[in-house]
Amino acid sequence: MTFTPMNWTLAGAAADTDRDAFAAMTANLWTPEQISLADDAEDMRGLSDTERTALARIFAGLASVESLQATAATSALTADAQRHIGEGKSSNESDAAQTDLASSMQPAALTAIAFMESMHTKAYSTLLGAIDQNANGSEANNGNASTQSPFTWAGSNDSMQEKLRLLNEVYAATPRPAGIMNSGDIESSQEPNNGNDSANVASSTESAVPEATNPDSVDTNGRDSPTASSAPDLGALERLAAAVLAESLVVESGFYLPMWLSSRGMMTKTPDIIRLINRDIATSSAYLGTIYQRGLGRLDDATRETMRQYAYDLANNLYFAEEDYNYTLPYADLGLDDDIEKFLSLNANKALSYLGYPALFPAEISQPNPAVTDELSDMESVTAAFKSSSLFGVGSSALANAGFATSNSGAAGVSAVSSLTSTGATTANKVEETDDDDWDF
Numbered sequence: 233m234t235f236t237p238m239n240w241t242l243a244g245a246a247a248d249t250d251r252d253a254f255a256a257m258t259a260n261l262w263t264p265e266q267i268s269l270a271d272d273a274e275d276m277r278g279l280s281d282t283e284r285t286a287l288a289r290i291f292a293g294l295a296s297v298e299s300l301q302a303t304a305a306t307s308a309l310t311a312d313a314q315r316h317i318g319e320g321k322s323s324n325e326s327d328a329a330q331t332d333l334a335s336s337m338q339p340a341a342l343t344a345i346a347f348m349e350s351m352h353t354k355a356y357s358t359l360l361g362a363i364d365q366n367a368n369g370s371e372a373n374n375g376n377a378s379t380q381s382p383f384t385w386a387g388s389n390d391s392m393q394e395k396l397r398l399l400n401e402v403y404a405a406t407p408r409p410a411g412i413m414n415s416g417d418i419e420s421s422q423e424p425n426n427g428n429d430s431a432n433v434a435s436s437t438e439s440a441v442p443e444a445t446n447p448d449s450v451d452t453n454g455r456d457s458p459t460a461s462s463a464p465d466l467g468a469l470e471r472l473a474a475a476v477l478a479e480s481l482v483v484e485s486g487f488y489l490p491m492w493l494s495s496r497g498m499m500t501k502t503p504d505i506i507r508l509i510n511r512d513i514a515t516s517s518a519y520l521g522t523i524y525q526r527g528l529g530r531l532d533d534a535t536r537e538t539m540r541q542y543a544y545d546l547a548n549n550l551y552f553a554e555e556d557y558n559y560t561l562p563y564a565d566l567g568l569d570d571d572i573e574k575f576l577s578l579n580a581n582k583a584l585s586y587l588g589y590p591a592l593f594p595a596e597i598s599q600p601n602p603a604v605t606d607e608l609s610d611m612e613s614v615t616a617a618f619k620s621s622s623l624f625g626v627g628s629s630a631l632a633n634a635g636f637a638t639s640n641s642g643a644a645g646v647s648a649v650s651s652l653t654s655t656g657a658t659t660a661n662k663v664e665e666t667d668d669d670d671w672d673f
Contacts, residue, residue, distance in 0.1 A: 250337040292382035295356040302349035312468035391557035480583035495603035521586035
């Protein structure tokens, strides 16, 4: 085995993508301490018990999913990247530290994603500590669900654990070369347990899956026709698809209630943290989706179709798992059960768009309350919050996404994912000048 150093001077599509992804994520560095939650702690006292409990459980659930993403997901993706560096090279690629799928910088970009996701888990704990008196790190409870800490509730929630199991099974799978995948690898889509007709749109992959994207639209940079030996193992593509769906479908669906409250003039600081998390997810999903689509370009038509069906099946299963989980939260008590379904459908469509696939749900059942999506895409309050913070010297200029995602791409946008394409990032790295005072903590 040869250990390859990270070479940040490489040229080419893969190197540009990896380098610019790393630059975007480091430019977006933030911590939850930069947002003052004092106003929200006061607002919380004016919320109903139902609203307060729902928020606490939502944040604990989000922390559960992002904990899996920061550990199992990024570890698996990094292992895949290490395998593909130096493999499957075409005749015009001479540097062993790069292939058309991964450069030696890709593990660094994936480590940045893991850091972001870890910061998200800290943010959820910060939110819980500020707004819920039970979120004090104590796991003591007497078996009464109403007195459980939010983290205990999430750990004992069967629907939550099912989501995590579905994802972890993908991340823990062994590498599998193209050509030996069978359709039984993903469980057939389940019927939702409430008989909701809108969800039945996605209950049959054969009837609901749109036509595959045109294979010619996936750039292969003039490489030789893909073969089984040069193509990535399908397990690597499956894990990329799962990571994007986990963040853009599952995690983002938990953002509804904070944004709904914000649209009503409540919890105005908490949404700033959610917007920052949403921006991170848009950046990482665009990046991982680009790697996924580049991998598809190396497959033959039949295998590409197999991956398309896999992605839709996994999206279906995660959709139903998230739907079941939502039934355990008091959305119905708040009169929000119908709109949260639309928000979930919107996020499913958006997650698939990162992978290069058409929408799964029609527009009429994937258009939630625009006040919620508008709140999610509004970064002006975040800019103001950063201007008042001296931590790390981060100002409004650090809010630029280095071309990976615009400030509103993470909300309602489904077709326009980002300026990053399968040919690599197009934006130049930007460096912000600092002085000694910026590093005086």
